[in-house]
Amino acid sequence: MQWHKTLTPLGRQYSGSSLAGRLVGLTNLRRATPAAYRKVRDIVCTYERAGGIGSDLQLTANEKQANDVIMALKLAEYQRGIMDPTQFAPGYHIFQMLYKIKQSPLFKVISSMPKGGALKTHDTSMCSSEFLIKLTHKPHLWVCTREDGRQYEIVQFRYAREQPSSNHQDCSWLRMEELRESRGDRNVHEYLRARFSMYPLSRPQSNADAWSNMMSIFRLVDGLVKYEPNWGEYYYNALKEFHADEVQYVEVRSLLPRLYSLDGQKLQVSDTVKVYNEQLQRFKQQHPDFIDSKLIYAPLRHIDAAKLATHVKLCTELNAAYPELLIGFDLVGQEDLGYPLSAFAMELLKLPQHINFYFHAGQTNWYGSPVDENLVDAVLLGTRRIAHGYALCKHPLIMQLVKQLGIAIEVCPVGNQVLQLGTDYRNHPAASFIANNIPFVISSGNPSFWRTTPLSHDFYLTFLGIAPMNADLTFLKRLAKNSIKYSALKDEDKAKANEKWKLKWDKWIDDVIAQRDELFVAEAKRKAEVQK
């Protein structure tokens, strides 16, 4: 029985569903001869592989050589993991694995890979803890501390000439210098390092618990970064850190807070955007290989419709003033709390159509709840991308729409784990996005708070832990290209952006080939260490 013959020609013109229909219609599967079974198996497996993310790309001869290196490193880690799952980083919490990942030659290769853009970042969770600590060494800094038995706790920071007066917290102000003197420089440094990340809370009891811990860091950092001279410095440094991680384009979701000056004055929101603009121009001048950066105005979602209306109005005004820079709107904060998007639809639809939505949606495990339906609303309101979309697989119709409308999902693997949506990376729903060829990009969310690199850790864990075993350089290349394709750049700027990226990419391919032996030695050494 040559049932497989009727299946040709096989290719993209067949949707999975019509292929399935044909396979089913033809025969009783139990009557297959071994030869027919083998043939159909080949067809199905080929079809499966041909449908995934990156399958549309061809590799050059050079890229194929680099791919051989990358796949050898990947398969070494993968196979070691199958033999002994405790050796497989994507099976565990990032907090346990950060050091191990640093030693991985595959991670080294991915770190140096030109990744295109980072499309989901948040204004005050982009820089490393070390940078935040540096800010605490600036003059005129006051800290409000609370004593709890032998422990002290820093509740708030504030730059000021004189001791700040207004404070609703139960704490007392002193100068940062005094704190350092009384507690010891090194102790304060260690304390800050701990407070600026979620590491102390490595076993939170629930996602609400993890969120509340994260929000407390945002609040603590506020007093440091909202200081007018620091805001620009923070952003400039963030671009620098992302650039060092081989990111050439950055979109920032910002609350656009009003900044304060040393004499206690509050500046206007437009000043905040102005600072962004100045620093961006300076950064672009000094880094000609950098593409660009854009802002998405993203106030907190825990508000009422009236308040939202003022945000929509403000966004419209700021976009008019900075049409190239401030290009989108979103709502941020824990999605499980507050109103669902549908409650804001009336107000949201008033935003001028040329300002795009880039909604957070589906960052929840509560299937079928009003929060879960944000995915429906995000799409029906015309969102251009969806941040997280973790719950998308529970919504097949929306998944179809997302694919057909070309709405990219901003997948944040590490963030989803830290905020307790999932644990093992191998269960991340993005595996289904890959299998169904749903457009997505890799993002990091708030890397500052989990001590990861701007994008490399998320890329590494996606490549090794979420993607199928055979996902290769075409997969990585597609993700990098997606980050430009689905960016807020104008079409003509995308072409230029691709050129800038391609220059670095080709160079990187050569580097990987050149480092082949060195990488293999490192991997062999690692393997030997594990076996000891």
Add this chain to the structure above:
Amino acid sequence: MQWHKTLTPLGRQYSGSSLAGRLVGLTNLRRATPAAYRKVRDIVCTYERAGGIGSDLQLTANEKQANDVIMALKLAEYQRGIMDPTQFAPGYHIFQMLYKIKQSPLFKVISSMPKGGALKTHDTSMCSSEFLIKLTHKPHLWVCTREDGRQYEIVQFRYAREQPSSNHQDCSWLRMEELRESRGDRNVHEYLRARFSMYPLSRPQSNADAWSNMMSIFRLVDGLVKYEPNWGEYYYNALKEFHADEVQYVEVRSLLPRLYSLDGQKLQVSDTVKVYNEQLQRFKQQHPDFIDSKLIYAPLRHIDAAKLATHVKLCTELNAAYPELLIGFDLVGQEDLGYPLSAFAMELLKLPQHINFYFHAGQTNWYGSPVDENLVDAVLLGTRRIAHGYALCKHPLIMQLVKQLGIAIEVCPVGNQVLQLGTDYRNHPAASFIANNIPFVISSGNPSFWRTTPLSHDFYLTFLGIAPMNADLTFLKRLAKNSIKYSALKDEDKAKANEKWKLKWDKWIDDVIAQRDELFVAEAKRKAEVQK
């Protein structure tokens, strides 16, 4: 703009994909008026709800009343969970939550629900620990123990008149009575209770670790249950425990081991089936509301093709001798180890076509590995059901085939958690099965080893944790009916089975309505306790 109007008539005749196409083709979503947005939102949400598991069933007036009770209890737990996730059992490990679940009025209702059949059970992991302990009180039992410092360990059980001689383990034999005398009755009882479940290993390091712990329990239990008088008693008691959990039909995957007698003789495999048959007839006679039980011959998969050929031959012979009882073939044991199904295809295709395959497949997190492709092979080899299918969402084409061929997935939520495929029930891939209307049944796997009821815990966690918020009695009814629909019963027997189930179901519906007030009081009390 009345774009939604062109969408009618809307119903099952539209596949998700064509509906998506229509929605997309009609307009720029950003141009929607609030009224149009509302209308389309209604259509999409209705469509989503109408497509899930159970949506084909209508409730009677009585069932609607019972449904109100059930949904009130469910939403109370759900809402409490959203407020405080630490109160939500499906977010945690069963070992932590067993006691809490026992107190749930919703669990009480589900415990008494007639569930139809249990289609995935394993021969020696069906009975409670208490029953196993009872077996250790029978005369002529020897234990082989090993001392490890202050700890002793039971390595093996064996019934024999004289001290057993052959033993490849490093341990020494003594009579069970002697052990009880020297260690104390209560200590031995506690020890056995711990050894017969996986509870001591509540934080295994990996799924391989959890598997190895589970296999060690199987090995320990072997000496108890393979004793010829015990084998039948175990099976009879298993049917009794399942029946008490409102299960009326049971399919057992059995290794069909050769049993041993008191004088050390090994019986034939056909004797093992004969014991099953005798006990089943006895049980059916004494329980007229019980439907039936079937055997699936399921040897361990960690073998070579030559060995498999002998299993296929044996299965064919046993089926000829017991055509009503032994009706299927499968391979069991940790899927990540040993050969994939494809390596056995030649031999498997030799099994007569009237003996069905009920393959384990996709019980893995290793996406794209040869193990992961067992899902492809199971379907292409014509399997009737798939045990676990945990990785199915990573294979959209196979998912389509499964749906169109009516291959039911045997979903084992608790087992998947205990064997470390996933943690939070809200991330279980069966949520996608529900959304995509993939046929499935609820199974428990090895409830003996995790101290759960035969099916109630898995039903409860599925209903509350995996299914969407609004999944109601139609969902539960569909799952119960599926267990008969996708059973190995012949069509004419399915009709009779449905009648037997329906009798109990109608009675249960009346009971739920009658217990309404009592249940609500219990739920209110529970809520008050949590708030304290």
